[in-house]
Amino acid sequence: MHEPRTVQSVDGWHRPGLAVTVAAAVAVVLAIAYLGLHREEAGLPQIARHAMEIALPTWGTTEAVNEIVYGSRGFDTFGGTFLLLAAVVSVTTLTRSREPRDEYVGEATAGRREQQRVGAPTGTDRGERTARSAEAEEDEEEDPPLPDPDSLPLGDRAPERAAAMTVFVRTAARTAAVPLAVAGVYLMAWGYTPGGGFPAGAALTGIAVLLYAALGHRAVRAARPGLLEPVEMFGAAVIIGIGLVGLAVDGSFLVNWLPLAPQQTIRSGGTLQVFSAAELIEVGCGLTIAIFALLGMEHDWAAPDDAAGSGA
C-alpha cells in the first residue's frame, strides 16, 4: 500500500526576459486603450438608462442591477449559468475516482482503514515483495503513514489531519453558519443584492466549506454527489423552464410572464425572483460540487508501479 507522496512546488522561471518583454508590450497596448476609455464625467449609456426606465414598469423591481442580470441581459446570465454547469461537469469528470463513491471527502480514508482491518493484501509473490521492500528502503523521502484522523486529539498541531478544530473554532463555526445561511437566502429572496442568486449561492457554498474546515468531513456528509448533482440539474431545468414558458406565453425567451407584485415585496420582480432562486440552487450546488470534488482528489493517487505498468 502506497501512501500519497508530496509534489514539490517549483520556484523557477521559464524565459523570464521574454515573459517580461511580452507583458510590457501588452501593458503599452492596454495603457493606450484604457486612456481612451470614457471617464467618470461621461453620461450613462443608452442601454443603462433604458434598464433604469423599464425596471419598475416592466419588472416591478427597484434593483436595476438585478433587472439587468435576470431581465434585460437574462440571456447572457442564462449562458453564464450553463457555462458554470459545463465547468462543474468538467471538474466532476476530471476528478472522478477509479471506484464509485458516495461521499466527496473522507470516505476513501475510512475504506482504506476497513480494508486493512479485514485483510492485508496477500496477492504478491516473493519477488515483488523483495522488490517493494528494496524500493521502500531506497526511498528515504517516504512520508510516514497518515494517522487515523479520528484518533488524534482535537486541536492537535496539524489541524488538516485532525477531523475537527478546537472547541472555540467549532462553536464559532456552528454559531456563524445559521445567520450566514439566513442572510444568504434573505438577500436572494428579497432581491436586495446585485445578482441575487449568484452571491447567495456563493455564500451557501462558503457555509459548507466553513463547516467542513471546522467540524471535519462528517459534518458535510449530507453534501454527497447523489444529492447535489440531481438538485443542480433541477435548478438548471427550472431556468430553462422559465425561459420556455415566456417563449410560449409571450413570444420571447425569458420574458416576464408573472403578474407584477407591489414593489419591495418578496414577489416583486416577477420571473426575476424565480430565476434568481434557481440560480441560487445552481450556483450553490455547482460551487460545492467543484470544491468538494477538488478536495476529494488527494485520496486517489495512483501507485507509481501501476502508473508505469498500465501506461495510465
Add this chain to the structure above:
Amino acid sequence: MIVANYLVAGAVFCLGLVAVLGRRDLVKIIMGLSLMESSTYLLLVSLAYRKGSTAPVLAGRPSGVSQSDLVHGDVADPVLQNFCLTAIVIGVAVTAVFLAVAVRIAQHYRSVDADDIRELRG
C-alpha cells in the same frame, strides 16, 4: 481620477501575464490567470463609476426625491456591474477546471513543473 484605476487594472493584468508566461509552477500559473481575471473586475467596476452618482437602486430614496428623479438622475452604470458579476462567476468556474487539470497532471507526472510536461512534444 478614475484613470488611475484603469492603469492599475492594466498593471495587475500584466503582472498576471508575467506569471502565466514566466513561471514554471502550474499552481502559480493558475494564480496568474486568476490575477488577470481580477484585473477585469477592477476595470469593469471602475468603468461603472460616475462622479457624484448614487447606486442604481430605486428604493430607499431621500424625502422629496421621486422614483422618476432617480431613474433620470446620476447613477453608476448598472450594465457594467452586471458584466462584473458574470465575469466573477465565469472566473470561478474556469479556475476550478484549471485546478482539477493541475491535480491530474501532478498525479500523472508527479510534478507541477510545466517544463516536465512534454509527452505531446513532437
